[in-house]
Amino acid sequence: MSRYPALRMRRTRAAPWSRSLHAETVLTPADLIWPMFVTEGDDEEPIASLPGVSRWPIAGIVDRAREARNLGIPCIALFPNTPNALRSADGAEAANPDNLMCRTIRALKDAVPEVGVLTDVALDPYTSHGHDGLIDEAGYVLNDATSEILVRQAMVQANAGADIIAPSDMMDGRVGAIRDALEQGGHANVQIMAYAAKYASAFYGPFRDAVGSRGLLAGDKKTYQMDPANREEALREVELDLAEGADSVMVKPGLPYLDIIRSVKDAFQVPVFAYQVSGEYAMIEAAAAAGAGDRDALVLETLMAFRRAGCSGVLTYHAAHAARLLSR
Ligand SMILES: NCC(=O)CCC(=O)O
Numbered sequence: 001m002s003r004y005p006a007l008r009m010r011r012t013r014a015a016p017w018s019r020s021l022h023a024e025t026v027l028t029p030a031d032l033i034w035p036m037f038v039t040e041g042d043d044e045e046p047i048a049s050l051p052g053v054s055r056w057p058i059a060g061i062v063d064r065a066r067e068a069r070n071l072g073i074p075c076i077a078l079f080p081n082t083p084n085a086l087r088s089a090d091g092a093e094a095a096n097p098d099n100l101m102c103r104t105i106r107a108l109k110d111a112v113p114e115v116g117v118l119t120d121v122a123l124d125p126y127t128s129h130g131h132d133g134l135i136d137e138a139g140y141v142l143n144d145a146t147s148e149i150l151v152r153q154a155m156v157q158a159n160a161g162a163d164i165i166a167p168s169d170m171m172d173g174r175v176g177a178i179r180d181a182l183e184q185g186g187h188a189n190v191q192i193m194a195y196a197a198k199y200a201s202a203f204y205g206p207f208r209d210a211v212g213s214r215g216l217l218a219g220d221k222k223t224y225q226m227d228p229a230n231r232e233e234a235l236r237e238v239e240l241d242l243a244e245g246a247d248s249v250m251v252k253p254g255l256p257y258l259d260i261i262r263s264v265k266d267a268f269q270v271p272v273f274a275y276q277v278s279g280e281y282a283m284i285e286a287a288a289a290a291g292a293g294d295r296d297a298l299v300l301e302t303l304m305a306f307r308r309a310g311c312s313g314v315l316t317y318h319a320a321h322a323a324r325l326l327s328r
């Protein structure tokens with residue numbers, strides 16, 4: 001009986017009201033996390049490879065956080081462009097309680113406490129070699145020694161007022177080490193969003209410009225970030241981070257890894273986030289600039305795809321633009 005002509009799949013698509021009624025997935029500004037770059041000094045610094053995105057001094061970040069609040073974006077993510085003079089082989093500046101990140105967190109929590117602040121834990125914005133951790137003579141990133149510094153980095157951020165600690169370094173065991181330190185340090189309610197399945201991707205280029213590590217990076221990150229060939233390994237990574245105390249997990253990059261997001265969501269009933277990374281943002285902007293697609297439509301379609309794949313939310317440089325589109 002359920003066949004044409006009684007059954008017409010186009011019937012429910014015929015009018016806007018009906019399409020709204022039958023939508024299986026919704027996207028709202030509350031599903032967005034807005035990543036932003038903080039810099040020393042007083043001036044906005046546009047990032048050439050990320051058209052429309054700038055580094056902001058602390059006061060500018062505070063203004064952007066007010067903008068986020070007014071747009072209904074619940075959370076912002078912070079990344080520092082550390083002055084080169086403060087970068088070192090061991091990335092010690094990462095654990096300085098008065099570093100650029102900590103000063104920014106304090107300013108945000110002072111001025112706009114109602115917006116969540118997610119902070120990146122990894123050493124790449126602080127090392128002179130651009131890696132996420134300490135390296136040995138051969139350039140290999142050392143797991144356990146790095147993890148100790150990451151714990152200190154996470155603690156200075158939590159002490160400054162960070163709401164969500166987001167380790168993006170892919171060291172083994174760091175989620176558990178950070179969770180223990182947070183519990184012992186009086187931060188029982190500070191969350192951990194683990195970059196659980198972070199792939200060694202070619203889509204991170206503009207981000208490295210933004211945090212000033214592109215020219216410094218020696219080699220690649222394939223001994224700690226995941227091989228794009230692997231899906232089962234992502235499930236193991238997620239399982240381990242959850243066992244160590246992660247409150248939510250992230251898949252990164254975003255669009256080329258929607259299958260990973262769906263697999264994670266099906267295997268674990270936990271909050272899953274995606275990072276639509278800098279190269280993805282740049283591709284959309286380049287397509288729009290070349291007349292190959294409508295920018296607003298591309299932005300909203302890609303973000304909806306993350307929700308459909310199972311994401312609770314998405315980190316995207318298009319957050320403010322998308323929130324504006326969604327509220328009209
Ligand atoms: N730890 C954060 C990133 O690596 C972001 C990458 C990107 O946006 O390309």
Ligand SMILES: [Mg+2]
Nearest residue numbers: 170171172237
């Ligand atoms: Mg892991």
